[in-house]
Amino acid sequence: MLTPIQAMALVVTIFASYAYAHITMHDPAPYSPKPDNSPLSSGGSNFPCKVGSGLSASSVTRTAIGQSVQLTFDGSANHGGGSCQVSLSKDGASSLNANSKFKVIYSIMGGCPGSNGANKQYQVSIPNEVPSGDYTLAWTWFNKIGNREMYMNCAPVSVSGTKGSEGSYNSLPDMAVYNIAGKNDCKTTETKDVQFPNPGKYVQTGAGANLAPPTGSCATGGSGSGGAAPPAGYIGDMPSSSNSAPAYGSGGSASGGTGTVPGGDASPLPSATFDDGQYHPQGQPPQAQKSEVPKAAPTAATPQPAVPASASTPPPAAKPAPAVPSKVNAGQQAAASAAPNDGLGCSTDGSVVCSPDGTQFGLCNFGRVRFMVVAAGTHCTNGVIARRNIWRRN
Secondary structure, three states: OOOHHHHHHHHHHHHHHHHHHEOEEEEOOOOEOOOOOOOOOOOOOOOOOOHHHOOEOOEEEEEEOOOEEEEEEEOOEOOOOEEEEEEEEOOOOOOOOOOOOOEEEEEEEOOOOEEOOEEEEEEEEOOOOOOOEEEEEEEEEEEOOOOOOOEEEEEEEEEEOOOOOHHHHHOOOEOOOOOOOOOOOOEOOOOOEEOOOOOOOOEEEOOOOOEEOOEOOOOOOOOOOOOOOOOOOOOEEEEOOOOOOOOOOOOOOOOOOOOOOOOOOOOOOOOOOOOOOOOOOOOOOOEOEEEEOOOOOOOOOOOOOOOOOHHHOOOOOOOOOOOOOOOOOHHHHHHOOOOOOOOEEOOOOOOEEEOOOOOEEEEOEOOEEOOEEOOOOEEEEOOEEEEOOOOOOO
């Protein structure tokens, strides 16, 4: 069996890896301090953007009409995906409050921010409805598997060169707010990708999405119509695990379909397996620039490449120390496979699950388990990790 010190080391290793695993926004650069990976308080005390953490703009992402803002993520526990929105507010770090108004510029229903531990990257264009100015960009996420929660990270952005007006901006839909009892009675349904009642006109539906509307008073959607014209710029996604530039027009692993070039001749783009409802211009769009905020005058950094950054790739799991014994029910033991690391279903959060051959183990977390190899000389059986019995001839 394991010593108390070995057991404690394993517990620390496991919980550290799971704490890191939740998803946070990497790009555009969030407000400082860097956002933690927990959801918003269910009572709404830190809505929006976790305002209680004392936000400040240490860097600003600058973009303009025809440019795109790159949306990337850190972490790996994407809870089976879900639905996300990208929204803008005219309130900045010092003025964000519970009544701040956020307007949706893009909705993703299903597969966001990824699935099976692999995250995607998105290129989000600022639509014509948005006037130039300084904004808070919010990424919100309603996870598919696990507790009913709302995640929200925010970043300062500056938009120039747009032709929008106050009227066109206000016509955009309001940001969806669910699972926050302090705001409304609206909830999402577990194992479903929430279907936004009013997603706006810039929408992507992921392949294999299992859509269901929210319950409660939000089932009919929020204000704003979203207008009629498409944005002038590419908006789409690509897998963060890819090392090559995306194929514009055909999309990444969760995008594709047919469409037309905004402001172009409506020539059809290459078809894929389904129509994601996106507008794809020809070629690769210019990227938004991220500017650090120095003590003197601000300067613009080199435009970011469209190739996925290594920072968005989940870090390798730490090698586990010898495990602490813990019991697991027979149903979980039978459900585990010899080499599954994409997250299997489990029923008891916090319990240890063994693979059938005993060479791997994992901790049940929000209904999913991700496996790691047991330490040398140990074996996992019925939720207990112990040293192997080694028989020698006399």
